[in-house]
Amino acid sequence: MVVVLGVHLWLANFGQASASLRAILGVILLGLALFHGLNGVRTVILDFNVGIQGRKFAAVILLLLGAASFLFGLHGLWPLIIGG
Amino acid sequence: MTRRIAQILGRGGELNPRNMRLGIWAWLIQRISGLALVVFVIAHVLAISQANLALTGPLFTMFDGLRNPFWAVNRTVLVIDLLILGIIAFHGMNGIRIVLFDVGVGVGLRSQKVVFYILIAIGVVASGLVIFYGLPLLGGT
Secondary structure, three states: OHHHHHHHHHHHHOOOOOHHHHHHHHHHHHHHHHHHHHHHHHHHHHOOOOHHHHHHHHHHHHHHHHHHHHHHHHHHHHHHHHHO | OHHHHHHHHOOOOOOOOOOOOHHHHHHHHHHHHHHHHHHHHHHHHHHHHOOOOOOOHHHHHHHHHHHOOOOOOOHHHHHHHHHHHHHHHHHHHHHHHHHHHHOOOOOOHHHHHHHHHHHHHHHHHHHHHHHHHHHHHHOOO
């Protein structure tokens, strides 16, 4: 993810790349960042000994948040995806 | 829960700043920076997805800053952008240290600190390069 994020920062500020490459990198980074981040939030929640029910509840809420954010992200990347 | 928190933060507790050493500081900052980055990533994604909204005033400034970090539109957004850059650099470099630790690099007490400082130095240099080469853009055009 560090590598893809580095490329993303570079392209966002200085570099040039085709729309298809930007779209592919964007979707990969979107998925990686959301999974990594929300799984990290889940780990922090588990540190508070929330019990089995709490674990399941947190997992479902974070999964829904991740899915919704991913769809929003795809919506934002859509011009690149269809243009690429 | 309150008792547990008091135990952790109290005298002799592992998260009492007087007892905390480099490793536990790195762990704590990694957690806090990770949570901050989750908020940023989701806000960034939402801002990009709302590109067609006809926003005005401070709301536009906020959304524009989230949509295009490092293309700051004013000083406040610039400060936030630089803060995000620092948080990303720390979280990424400390994450690499944890991966190296998992594969057996920098496991000793002393080498753990050496690896930490080397990676943080790399993060500072990388952030410096982004700021140096990005500065003309940071002013907003």
